[in-house]
Amino acid sequence: MKVRLLFFASLRESLGTAGEELDLPPTVTTVGSVREHLRSRGGAWADVFAPARNVRAAINQEMVQVGASIKAGDEIAFFPPVTGG
Amino acid sequence: MKVSVQREDFDLGTEVKAISRSTKTGAVASFIGLVRDVRMTLEHYPGMTESSIRKIVDEAAGRWNVMDCTVIHRYGDLEPNDPIVLVAVASAHRGDAFAACEFIMDYLKTQAPFWKKEHHAAGASWVEARGSDDEAAERWRK
Secondary structure: OOEEEEEEEEHHHOOEEEEEEEEOOOOOOEEHHHHHHHHHHHHHHHHHOOOOOOHHHHHOEEEOOOOOOOOOOOEEEEEEEOOOO | EEEEEOOOOOOOHHHHHHHOOOOOOOOEEEEOOOOOEEEEEEEOOOOHHHHHHHHHHHHHHHHOOOOOEEEEEOOOOEEEOOOOEEEEEEEHHHHHHHHHHHHHHHHHHHHEEEEEEEEEEEEEEOOOOHHHHHHHHHHHHH
């Protein structure tokens, strides 16, 4: 299943990329499992997506919880808690 | 209703005038947030930023009498004392204008995808989210 990933702010800097197109294995069906999948890459990925890190997610530009389902073609964004205003 | 995410500065007088045209409008409440102390760079998530602010404005309009509303949020490089955000709400009466303005600001702080990076002499660092902002947004649920 192909999805588009986006990373913002401190995540983008730590990972050294603003995003990528990714073909996910069929076992990855939720935002939480995408996060796990990325963490398993090791290095900066393991650090950024460590369970203790407070990472927020959005699917197709809507904030979601970790249990949210994903589907082919989704834009999935990961970012730290927001600090605007 | 106007939502703008922009690099450029804004003018309070112009914006207030633009939402005060109806003869039914009896009150306009506005809030401006400024950069404190240090230079900063604001990053955002184009597309989601605008839609999340529109959703917050719609929710405010469902709760209070909102005759018109403007939200402007800047991004990019900002200096101390620069305006960052403007929320202006026009209503029939002041109670609704004050409440809707504060509600929009509280929700914007926790829902709109902006991130501040501060530039100190020792280097740059991302601003950490504050629990008090979550609490400010949460109290509107009660």
